[in-house]
Structures are given as C-alpha cells and as structure tokens.
Amino acid sequence: xxxxxxxxxxxxxxxxxxxxxxxxxxxGQPVQYSVFVCQLTPTDEVKLLARAREIIHPEEDQLILxxxxxxxxxxxxxxxSVGRPLTSLDIKKLQF
Amino acid sequence: xxxxxxxxxxxxxxxxxxxxxxxxxxxGQPVQYSVFVCQLTPTDEVKLLARAREIIHPEEDQLILxxxxxxxxxxxxxxxSVGRPLTSLDIKKLQF
Numbered sequence: 001x002x003x004x005x006x007x008x009x010x011x012x013x014x015x016x017x018x019x020x021x022x023x024x025x026x027x028g029q030p031v032q033y034s035v036f037v038c039q040l041t042p043t044d045e046v047k048l049l050a051r052a053r054e055i056i057h058p059e060e061d062q063l064i065l066x067x068x069x070x071x072x073x074x075x076x077x078x079x080x081s082v083g084r085p086l087t088s089l090d091i092k093k094l095q096f
Numbered sequence: 097x098x099x100x101x102x103x104x105x106x107x108x109x110x111x112x113x114x115x116x117x118x119x120x121x122x123x124g125q126p127v128q129y130s131v132f133v134c135q136l137t138p139t140d141e142v143k144l145l146a147r148a149r150e151i152i153h154p155e156e157d158q159l160i161l162x163x164x165x166x167x168x169x170x171x172x173x174x175x176x177s178v179g180r181p182l183t184s185l186d187i188k189k190l191q192f
Contacts, residue, residue: 006104008104008128010180031158032158035106052178053178058180063179065177067174067175068162080141080145080163082145083155083158084154084158
C-alpha cells in the first residue's frame with residue numbers, strides 16, 4: 001500500500017546535499033529546502049533508504065522518513081502550516 | 097491528549113530563523129537543523145502557531161506541524177532514519 005511519507009534531511013556538505021536533493025526528486029515533491037512529501041510503497045522506502053545510504057555520511061548527515069497515512073486520505077487534517085501555503089501549492093502536484 | 101508532532105521550518109533570513117529556532121525550544125527537541133520533535137496538546141499547537149505567525153514572513157517562510165501518534169505509542173515504527181541516529185540520541189530526551 002502507498003503511504004504519504006515526509007522526508008527531511010540534514011546534510012553536512014553542499015556536494016552531498018545536492019546528491020540527496022536530486023535523489024529525492026525521484027521520490028516526491030519538495031515542500032521546503034530540505035523537506036519532501038512523497039507517496040511511497042514500503043518497497044520504495046527500502047530502495048530510497050538504500051540509495052541514500054550510499055551518499056550520506058553516517059555521523060554528519062541524517063535523512064528521516066516519517067510514514068503518515070495511506071494516500072487515499074488527505075493530509076489536510078494532519079499537517080498545519082504558517083507562512084507559505086503547503087497543500088494548495090505543493091501537495092497537489094503529487095496527485096497521480 | 098498529547099501527540100508527537102514533527103515541526104519543520106524554512107525561514108528566509110538568519111534573524112527570523114534564530115527567533116523561530118529559539119521559539120521551538122519552548123516546545124520540543126531539535127533532531128535536525130530545522131526539524132524539531134515535540135510532544136504537544138492541541139492547545140500547545142495553537143499557541144505555537146500563533147507565536148510563530150508573529151515572526152514568520154507570510155511568503156518567504158514556512159513552518160509545518162505534522163501531528164503523529166499519541167505520545168504513549170513509540171515513534172520507532174513511524175520514523176526510519178539513515179545516518180546520524182535519531183531515537184537513541186534525541187527522542188529519549190523528550191521522556192517526561
């Protein structure tokens with residue numbers, strides 16, 4: 001089953017940051033500088049984590065995947081935002 | 097009821113970033129440069145969003161709060177990470 005997944009990363013240097021940012025575009029949409037919203041199956045998650053492990057420095061960097069609900073249920077009641085709009089601008093692009 | 101809440105923010109300038117980072121320390125623990133894990137009641141969320149709204153630039157900045165599960169249930173099966181450890185290092189500090 002495909003779930004909404006929030007990905008957030010802290011990368012210690014510019015070169016690795018760009019590689020992770022490029023990798024993440026294969027899996028979702030950026031909603032912030034280092035935060036993506038994705039729609040992933042468990043297999044997608046495993047593949048993403050494996051590919052990220054090849055780039056990430058084990059002590060300096062960190063990528064977290066936060067699994068939310070199945071994609072059939074809207075994120076609106078789960079995520080609240082202040083400032084730049086989130087759902088109206090970014091999440092919409094994720095609709096397959 | 098108190099829930100685990102993930103907070104992530106994108107702030108367009110250093111001064112406002114520092115203010116939001118300081119504010120967030122009233123509500124949780126940093127797990128990444130711009131990501132905090134919090135344990136919040138709905139009232140805490142409302143207060144946090146109101147205080148953030150006074151700092152945040154409506155077009156340049158964004159703070160998102162992602163409500164996860166009640167704090168009684170561990171985050172371990174919800175969050176997966178690569179690189180720097182998350183739960184063993186950071187979340188533990190949140191146990192009241």
